[in-house]
Amino acid sequence: MSFIATVSLxxxxxxxxxxxxxxxxxxVRNR
Structure with missing residues (x-):
């Protein structure tokens, strides 16, 4: 969630x- 929100911040x-x-x-990348 945080890494996605980073784009809008x-x-x-x-x-x-x-x-x-x-x-x-x-x-996330490893996943």
């Missing part, structure tokens, strides 16, 4: 979430 929120979602993104 602004660059600031996106950058902040990107760092926090680095591990989440990896899990």
């Amino acid at each position: 602004t660059e600031e929120d996106r950058h902040f979430i990107k760092e926090n979602n680095i591990s989440l993104s990896r899990l």
Whole structure:
């Protein structure tokens, strides 16, 4: 859910979430 919301968020929120979602993104890609 968070990684999907990142697309609609602004660059600031996106950058902040990107760092926090680095591990989440990896899990999603592995899946």
